[in-house]
Amino acid sequence: MELLRHIILYFTLVLAVPCAWSDPFCDLAQRQCSGKWELMTNLSVALNNDSIPSNALKPLRSSILQIRDVLDIFPFCFPTQPKDIWRLLRSDANVGYTLLGDFIDLQNVNYSATAELKLKLALLGWLELFTNHAAQYQYQKYFESPDISQLYFRKQSEYSVMFWGNTSSVPSNATSGLDTIGLLMVCTGSFNQTSLISYLRQLPQVGNLASRYDTLCSFSNLTTVGNANYMHDYKKQLRALLNVVKMFPDALLESTNTDALLQLAAQCYAILDKTHATIVPYLYYLEAEEPVELAYSEILVDKAFYAMKQWLEANAWPDWLMLFSSLII
Secondary structure (H helix, E strand, C coil): CHHHHHHHHHHHCCCCCCCCCCCEHHHHHHHHHCCHHHHHHHHHCCCCCCCCCHHHHHHHHHHHHHHHHHHHHCHHHCCCCCCCHHHHHHHHHHHHHHHHHHHHHHHHCCCCHHHHHHHHHHHHHHHHHHHHHHHHCCHHHHHCCCCCCCCCCCCHHHCCCCCHHHCCCCCCCCCEHHHHHHHHHCCCCCCCCCCCCHHHCCCHHHHHHHHHHHHHHHCCCCCCHHHHHHHHHHHHHHHHHHHHHHHCHHHECCCCCHHHHHHHHHHHHHHHHHHHHHHHHHHHHHHHCCHHHHHHHHHHHHHHHHHHHHHHHHCCHHHHHHHHHCCEC
């Protein structure tokens, strides 16, 4: 019952927080940190040596993603001295997020008992290390106490390519929080007003999605590792954009199209996610050299891939990107 309560809490957790235009950037970080650590900790209690309940995995993984996203959106608000806890915490969160994803994929793949045990031990090993690091470096206190008095800068290579690592722009204390979120989504470099990409206003996330759309739809299949990874990265870029919008809907201009466009984006992410779910077992069987399972998996990948392409074309996906860019401040 306790696990169920935390799962219900996860699904009712609202990412958006009320914002005023005058609110400083790191004030927004402070509000986004509230409650996330406790939720993640409570969900992680379900993992133990005896069992790893499947209904706890996705909520736990999503709660870790929320923490990682806050670290990626607000890296400038977390102190670098005397030790850069941000770097270590983000790395630990990223490892846990990846391992949980691998374990969730067990539901779609006929893993051997040995492979399943290996994943389970890796996941439990990460949890022990994460717990020890959390105590040693006071992760919760660090995460829940972003500095609102100054900004901290790291090498650009340390920022996530889904967020600040994809633009040379950086926040300033002279800029409001929502303006800075807009800066994150809108790269303010100069561009040719008459170019095809100009309507995207050089958005780091949306700009990449637009420029990579034709490549994605030019694939004849997704049964090569390179094509599969390309589609997966496309999905992650869309998720990153949607997560920023969920956190800060006030960073969008009001429009009669807003709800419809966001719903369309969510549908697009769902179909990309469904497609990726068919690729995971295919790549596993390819590496394991299991021809019977591989042949069946290839059929499922092809069906999902063509359904995805039909959806993208039927819903005028590039046009959606154009409309969406017009909503961003």
